[in-house]
Amino acid sequence: xxxxxxxxxxxxxxxxxxxxxxxxxxxxxxxxxxxxxxxxxxxxxxxxxxxxxxxxxxxxxxxxxxxxxxxxxxxxxxxxxxxxxxxxxxxxxxxxxxxxxxxxxxxxxxxxxxxxxxxxxxxxxxxxxxxxxxxxxxxxxxxxxxxxxxxxxxx
Amino acid sequence: xxxxxxxxxxxxxxxxxxxxxxxxxxxxxxxxxxxxxxxxxxxxxxxxxxxxxxxxxxxxxxxxxxxxxxxxxxxxxxxxxxxxxxxxxxxxxxxxxxxxxxxxxxxxxxxxxxxxxxxxxx
Numbered sequence: 596x597x598x599x600x601x602x603x604x605x606x607x608x609x610x611x612x613x614x615x616x617x618x619x620x621x622x623x624x625x626x627x628x629x630x631x632x633x634x635x636x637x638x639x640x641x642x643x644x645x646x647x648x649x650x651x652x653x654x655x656x657x658x659x660x661x662x663x664x665x666x667x668x669x670x671x672x673x674x675x676x677x678x679x680x681x682x683x684x685x686x687x688x689x690x691x692x693x694x695x696x697x698x699x700x701x702x703x704x705x706x707x708x709x710x711x712x713x714x715x716x717x718x719x720x721x722x723x724x725x726x727x728x729x730x731x732x733x734x735x736x737x738x739x740x741x742x743x744x745x746x747x748x749x750x
Numbered sequence: 751x752x753x754x755x756x757x758x759x760x761x762x763x764x765x766x767x768x769x770x771x772x773x774x775x776x777x778x779x780x781x782x783x784x785x786x787x788x789x790x791x792x793x794x795x796x797x798x799x800x801x802x803x804x805x806x807x808x809x810x811x812x813x814x815x816x817x818x819x820x821x822x823x824x825x826x827x828x829x830x831x832x833x834x835x836x837x838x839x840x841x842x843x844x845x846x847x848x849x850x851x852x853x854x855x856x857x858x859x860x861x862x863x864x865x866x867x868x869x870x871x872x
Contacts, residue, residue, distance in 0.1 A: 623844030630836070630848045634829070634855050641821040649815060726858075 628739055629675050631732060636668035638725065639717045646714075654714040660701060661716035667693055668717075675736070681745050688740060695733035698722055702730070751810070751867035752801060759794045760857045766791050767853025774846030780837035781846075788849050791856055792830040798863075799823060814870030819863055826859045 643661040651658055667690050674687035702721035705712040712719055722729030766787035773784050802823060806812065812819060833852040837845040 623842050626840065626842075626844050627847050627851065630833075631851060633832075634852070637825050637829075641825050645815065645818045645821050649817065 625675070625678075625739055625743065628732075628736060629672060631728070632668060632672040632675060632736070635717070635725070635728065635732065636665065636672050639665035639668050642715070642717070646716075654711070657712050657714040657716055657719070660697070660712075660718065661714075664694070664697060664717050667697070671736070675739075678740065678743065679745050684740070684745050687736075691733045691736040691740065694729070695737070698729045698733065751805060751812070751864055753864070753868075755798070755801065756860055756864040759791070759798065760860050762794060763791045763853050763857040763860060767850045767855075767857060770846050770850030770853055772850075774843050774848075774850055777843045778846055779841050779843055780849065784846050784849055785834055785837055788830045788833060788853055791853060792827070792834075795823070795827050795830070795856070798860075799827065812867045814866040814868075818870075819866045822859050822863050822866070826856055826863070829856060 639661070643658065643665045646658045646661055671687060671690035671694060674683050674690055677683035678687045698718045698721060701712055701716070701718035705719035715724055717725060717729050721727060769787055770784045773781075778784065802819070806816075829852050833849050837849055
């Protein structure tokens with residue numbers, strides 16, 4: 596008597612589990628994204644700290660931008676972690692769009708006006724010093740945000 | 751800085767990184783092997799800290815910026831600790847991928863450290 600019932604229960608459990616697995620798989624990729632953002636935040640913060648302490652007067656504009664980039668990376672990391680909340684979801688959008696703009700504009704300027712922007716920062720030369728991760732990451736981030744709107748409220 | 755030691759570390763970090771990325775994408779949860787490979791990298795980094803303290807006193811001073819070197823080294827030492835903590839809290843295949851991403855980032859940072867110590871002119 597019990598075996599068939601158990602079988603049904605098991606199958607239901609299996610369904611539930613595979614469902615959970617496919618869900619965690621998506622949020623799982625999001626976690627990798629968050630970690631890569633955290634590593635970039637750490638790298639950008641460390642570098643801009645050294646630049647500002649050691650040679651701020653060489654390129655005040657580039658190094659200020661370097662520090663700003665670091666702050667935005669930290670903000671984006673936090674916002675991605677909290678992106679399931681509505682307010683933070685918007686913050687994540689703003690931070691990541693800002694980054695994408697930053698890497699494209701500063702990347703172009705570092706080629707056009709190397710005297711002002713040719714100094715090492717996460718964004719100069721389209722993030723070449725970081726294997727172009729700063730260029731690819733915002734695109735990936737925006738894709739993730741689009742596919743993970745906060746549940747419940749649909750705008 | 752000691753070139754062969756850096757190269758050994760980069761080789762180990764690359765191997766651990768690739769191993770964890772592949773294991774993670776193959777669906778493995780963090781295991782003793784994957785976490786252990788990153789801890790091996792961490793042990794070598796702690797040895798690197800000791801080397802970096804002793805080297806300037808033993809006639810191997812950095813040509814580049816010592817502050818920049820230490821910012822890299824301290825960040826590098828913190829990364830595997832963070833990754834391991836993450837792997838213990840979130841036991842999914844993606845944590846294994848994260849361990850791998852950290853391993854590969856460390857390989858790049860180790861080369862940067864070597865360059866700051868020996869090639870960069872402050």
